[in-house]
Amino acid sequence: MDCNGYRQENHDQNLFPKPKVLVLEPPPVFIYHEDKLSQKFHFLKAWDSPLPLDQFLTTHAHSVQAILSHGSCPVTTNTIRLLPSLGLIVTTSAGLDQIDLQECRRRGVSVAYAGSLFSADVADIAVGLLIDALRKISAGNRYVTQGLWANNGDFSLGSKLGGRKVGIVGLGSIGLEVGKRLEPFGCNILYCSRNKKSSVSYPYYSNVCELAANCEVLIICCELNEQTRHVINKEVLLALGKKGLIINVGRGAIIDEQEMVRCLMQGEIAGAGLDVFENEPHVPSELISLDNVVLSPHRAVHTEETLMALVDLVIGNLEAFFSNKPLLSPVLLDK
């Protein structure tokens, strides 16, 4: 052993090698907290390898029991099939649309996720985007920084938040947090969800088009799945109407993006606040040039504080799996 204890540490690692965890693409929690994660696990970095993905997976096929994944990184049938020892996928995301859950169910692969860890942060951004779109904060910032104020330009009036009828699409943990924040502003909350919730007295609509016709703002908080893909279509946008605003903190593909761009350009709806897009990180160029649209780079979920909590959750789930204990935040896969 040298004075740094190097050989001893190496020796211990040979006796008790760290469990191997595959990372296809690094999630933000990995980028910010790699040191902490690497104290416990040996990460196989697929994105860092010169090998094509399939070859990388085949090379490590028998040693990979767990994958660390995130919301923008697909875990496909092919990936799962190339890993016969796989027993767990830990995603750092609340959304599960990138993971082939059917194949996980078929293979008996467990899945752990972020659950409601980010709900408050996402709700904050939804409200922030709404206030920005109504009161034109970003547009006002451009007006000042581009020197238009000093040149006696004209800056149009914004609209009031209080008293507004806000329709929440998806009253899960994020939607509930949005409602909780907007009530004290004096907004009237309505919602559409798979089921009516007994915990709230907000008016319920089973049909999203009817909800849109009865509110002035739609805030998309639901998950993306086969039923919700493009559920916000032309009919819904037209029902929302020329004074209507759309806020999206769910997933880009819940809205028919092309149709939304057309409605925004033709004044069929008044504006939008968007944290998510259909083809991230690509944002339709038309949206970039519109002054009535506020854009955010799919960051609603991430604050320093929640990333700190997330790293502990990821470690806890991986440790539970490798020691045959119950996962901390399992996804319940139907049988």
Ligand SMILES: O=CC(=O)O
């Ligand atoms: O978008 C991020 C997530 O689903 O957690």
